[in-house]
Amino acid sequence: xxxxxxxxxxxxxxxxxxxxxxxxxxxxxxxxxxxxxxxxxxxxxxxxxxxxxxxxxxxxxxxxxxxxxxxxxxxxxxxxxxxxxxxxxxxxxxxxxxxxxxxxxxxxxxxxxxxxxxxxxxxxxxxxxxxxxxxxxxxxxxxxxxxxxxxxxxxxxxxxxxxxxxxxxxxxxxxxxxxxxxxxxxxxxxxxxxxxxxxxxxxxxxxxxxxxxxxxxxxxxxxxxxxxxxxxxxxxxxxxxxxxxxxxxxxxxxxxxxxxxxxxxxxxx
Amino acid sequence: xxxxxxxxxxxxxxxxxxxxxxxxxxxxxxxxxxxxxxxxxxxxxxxxxxxxxxxxxxxxxxxxxxxxxxxxxxxxxxxxxxxxxxxxxxxxxxxxxxxxxxxxxxxxxxxxxxxxxxxxxxxxxxxxxxxxxxxxxxxxxxxxxxxxxxxxxxxxxxxxxxxxxxxxxxxxxxxxxxxxxxxxxxxxxxxxxxxxxxxxxxxxxxxxxxxxxxxxxxxxxxxxxxxxxxxxxxxxxxxxxxxxxxxxxxxxxxxxxxxxxxxxxxxxxxxxxxxxxxxxxxxxxxxxxxxxxxxxxxxxxxxxxxxxxxxxxxxxxx
Numbered sequence: 001x002x003x004x005x006x007x008x009x010x011x012x013x014x015x016x017x018x019x020x021x022x023x024x025x026x027x028x029x030x031x032x033x034x035x036x037x038x039x040x041x042x043x044x045x046x047x048x049x050x051x052x053x054x055x056x057x058x059x060x061x062x063x064x065x066x067x068x069x070x071x072x073x074x075x076x077x078x079x080x081x082x083x084x085x086x087x088x089x090x091x092x093x094x095x096x097x098x099x100x101x102x103x104x105x106x107x108x109x110x111x112x113x114x115x116x117x118x119x120x121x122x123x124x125x126x127x128x129x130x131x132x133x134x135x136x137x138x139x140x141x142x143x144x145x146x147x148x149x150x151x152x153x154x155x156x157x158x159x160x161x162x163x164x165x166x167x168x169x170x171x172x173x174x175x176x177x178x179x180x181x182x183x184x185x186x187x188x189x190x191x192x193x194x195x196x197x198x199x200x201x202x203x204x205x206x207x208x209x210x211x212x213x214x215x216x217x218x219x220x221x222x223x224x225x226x227x228x229x230x231x232x233x234x235x236x237x238x239x240x241x242x243x244x245x246x247x248x249x250x251x252x253x254x255x256x257x258x259x260x261x262x263x264x265x266x267x268x269x
Numbered sequence: 270x271x272x273x274x275x276x277x278x279x280x281x282x283x284x285x286x287x288x289x290x291x292x293x294x295x296x297x298x299x300x301x302x303x304x305x306x307x308x309x310x311x312x313x314x315x316x317x318x319x320x321x322x323x324x325x326x327x328x329x330x331x332x333x334x335x336x337x338x339x340x341x342x343x344x345x346x347x348x349x350x351x352x353x354x355x356x357x358x359x360x361x362x363x364x365x366x367x368x369x370x371x372x373x374x375x376x377x378x379x380x381x382x383x384x385x386x387x388x389x390x391x392x393x394x395x396x397x398x399x400x401x402x403x404x405x406x407x408x409x410x411x412x413x414x415x416x417x418x419x420x421x422x423x424x425x426x427x428x429x430x431x432x433x434x435x436x437x438x439x440x441x442x443x444x445x446x447x448x449x450x451x452x453x454x455x456x457x458x459x460x461x462x463x464x465x466x467x468x469x470x471x472x473x474x475x476x477x478x479x480x481x482x483x484x485x486x487x488x489x490x491x492x493x494x495x496x497x498x499x500x501x502x503x504x505x506x507x508x509x510x511x512x513x514x515x516x517x518x519x520x521x522x523x524x525x526x527x528x529x530x531x532x533x534x535x536x537x538x539x540x541x542x543x544x545x546x547x548x549x550x551x552x553x554x555x556x557x558x559x560x561x562x563x564x565x566x567x568x569x570x571x572x573x574x575x576x577x578x579x580x581x582x583x584x585x586x587x
Contacts, residue, residue, distance in 0.1 A: 110375065
């Protein structure tokens with residue numbers, strides 16, 4: 001034992017830093033790690049560009065031939081955006097943190113528990129916006145016009161980013177509930193019904209039967225309609241409101257699941 | 270508020286039917302190195318996780334650095350550091366980024382982080398590797414960075430959960446030196462769990478021996494060992510059958526308290542080891558058992574554990 005006194009409160013360096021500071025710290029680390037794991041980002045960058053090129057190349061003449069004046073490229077650009085942003089998250093990194101004990105290290109800090117998850121979502125938002133930019137640039141390069149101008153394009157990106165973040169709650173919920181990389185990797189299955197059982201390839205009025213019924217309840221239908229309105233129609237308040245509502249509903253469900261799973265994991269230790 | 274760095278009262282934690290911590294009363298003084306010794310599954314890590322606010326107790330109370338782990342976990346978190354089992358550092362970050370982030374997590378200013386980083390790096394020698402990604406570090410280096418990370422905010426109480434498990438002897442000795450230095454130079458209270466007897470013996474001012482969630486003995490290591498009283502003669506023979514034969518030959522000798530066969534070894538407990546070792550050697554020679562080696566030693570903490578529980582602490586070095 002020693003006679004030297006232990007660090008007293010007056011010398012203490014640690015202090016609660018506040019929610020925004022905590023949020024920024026978590027987001028900064030997540031963003032710093034993204035370029036160090038390119039394999040986690042490259043598919044999200046390539047897949048939407050690939051689908052956009054293939055869909056436009058194979059269906060443009062058919063679609064525009066059937067409906068003169070119809071801009072199929074503008075119709076497809078939001079689909080590529082949805083492909084780019086849906087399911088992109090730091091959930092795999094979170095599972096690694098849980099398995100390696102880094103998450104325990106974070107839980108032993110005075111940081112806000114909510115910031116531990118929300119900070120990752122802030123990083124996700126930044127990433128999905130970055131992933132949208134090459135898709136949008138490709139669209140502009142092949143002649144897609146934005147009916148609402150630069151402000152509409154900004155809103156287009158923000159809606160896409162908001163959708164991307166709203167969806168991240170699902171993989172985070174799985175990551176926090178299971179702590180299993182395999183389970184998180186399987187969460188991409190959720191992407192398929194959202195992305196394909198909707199108006200990805202045909203306008204809503206052209207859908208028939210069961211697909212039409214499902215598309216009516218698929219929030220992506222309204223997201224696509226909102227995004228398309230910005231490109232093809234001009235400022236359409238009703239479409240934009242429905243898109244915002246669809247994002248809010250999905251976000252409310254997925255965030256509830258994710259933050260419930262966070263609370264459960266914190267409680268279980 | 271208590272003067273102790275750690276104080277628990279009737280602390281319990283159950284997982285379903287399993288009571289991992291079964292009513293622990295503990296008091297660790299400020300500036301003390303307290304060794305928490307026990308076999309795997311004894312409840313050591315559960316205790317640490319409660320004291321570090323990672324899990325809540327089922328009942329009882331725990332005060333760490335003057336703050337209750339249940340009612341004021343943030344107060345505890347601001348004052349503790351911990352290097353838990355394994356190496357809880359991100360392999361994709363560099364050592365410097367790891368320390369920088371840790372400082373941010375504790376709300377430290379940029380200047381404070383820079384100053385503190387320089388300090389912890391003199392305490393925990395990582396050298397030029399500090400700018401390399403942690404994934405390239407050796408096990409010992411990773412463990413030292415983990416320790417440095419835990420020290421960034423200058424905690425009052427440091428928890429080390431099996432800090433040298435899996436390390437080679439050289440790395441283990443370096444970690445011990447660093448732990449000692451933290452205690453003597455900074456006066457930091459250190460709560461150390463280990464399954465290595467030598468580690469507890471080497472570092473701890475006091476040792477608490479835990480078994481099945483209960484503390485079965487507590488005190489300075491020398492005092493605990495003296496409490497056993499007997500010296501130990503360990504005889505390694507050529508076979509297990511030989512050991513059984515030797516037991517029969519030795520058990521009735523004057524001065525022999527107990528005889529136990531452990532694999533191909535005979536462990537003879539004697540009140541006066543020096544006086545008993547010759548009769549033991551003669552008896553072994555007389556019964557025709559081949560002796561590989563014979564050693565007279567004072568009791569270890571494992572002997573203390575054996576005396577109290579009838580079992581051994583199953584460390585790698587046992």
